[in-house]
Amino acid sequence: YLAYLLININPxxxxxxxxxxxxxxxxxxxxxxxxxxxxxxxxxxxxxxRGVKIDTSKTENIIAEEQQTKINSAQRWKIPENLHPxxxxxxxxxxxxxxIGVIRQFFAQTSYSISGLSDEALPGLFSGLIxxxxxxxxxxxxxxxxxxxxxxxxFGLFLTISFVSFYIEYAPVAGILELLQTLVQLYALVLLxxxxxxxxxxxxxxxxxx
Numbered sequence: 001y002l003a004y005l006l007i008n009i010n011p012x013x014x015x016x017x018x019x020x021x022x023x024x025x026x027x028x029x030x031x032x033x034x035x036x037x038x039x040x041x042x043x044x045x046x047x048x049x050r051g052v053k054i055d056t057s058k059t060e061n062i063i064a065e066e067q068q069t070k071i072n073s074a075q076r077w078k079i080p081e082n083l084h085p086x087x088x089x090x091x092x093x094x095x096x097x098x099x100i101g102v103i104r105q106f107f108a109q110t111s112y113s114i115s116g117l118s119d120e121a122l123p124g125l126f127s128g129l130i131x132x133x134x135x136x137x138x139x140x141x142x143x144x145x146x147x148x149x150x151x152x153x154x155f156g157l158f159l160t161i162s163f164v165s166f167y168i169e170y171a172p173v174a175g176i177l178e179l180l181q182t183l184v185q186l187y188a189l190v191l192l193x194x195x196x197x198x199x200x201x202x203x204x205x206x207x208x209x210x
Contacts, residue, residue, distance in 0.1 A: 013036075013039045025054065044056045079141075082200075143201045146192040149192070153189055
């Protein structure tokens with residue numbers, strides 16, 4: 001990690017540490033919390049180039065830990081390159097179900113003039129945002145996202161049953177789309193709990209858990 005920082009040393013920091021005495025450099029590396037990692041890295045490199053016997057191991061470890069934290073933070077929001085195809089497909093299906101939901105909402109509003117359907121817009125928007133969040137979390141390889149999806153699906157099935165029967169009577173196309181949306185989401189859920197996806201989560205446990 002230190003080598004990475006040394007490659008990216010700011011020339012201004014490099015010039016500053018060259019003007020420091022050995023005692024000043026020792027003071028710098030002994031108080032790592034008071035300086036930027038790049039400046040500390042420049043100081044350590046200057047100490048080593050002078051051949052001064054100053055223990056910099058503790059500061060090097062602190063720099064490495066801070067660098068690793070930055071790397072982990074950046075990786076958290078990147079799609080894993082080794083993401084299993086079934087997990088990627090499940091994410092795509094969830095996004096597709098969102099599109100189906102939008103179309104279903106359109107037919108629900110226009111197919112039949114049903115009093116109270118307009119009140120469904122806000123809850124529909126909320127559930128749509130939840131689907132987007134879970135689909136993206138699954139695409140990031142976050143393990144708990146599939147558990148959360150399972151919980152939402154269990155509770156959502158009861159609402160789906162009532163919605164489908166209601167739509168079939170008053171807005172058949174919307175009812176069919178509601179059923180299709182649910183089936184697509186269920187298939188995505190099945191993919192996430194199948195052996196290939198489950199094995200991927202086990203092998204990558206802790207890497208994309210949060």
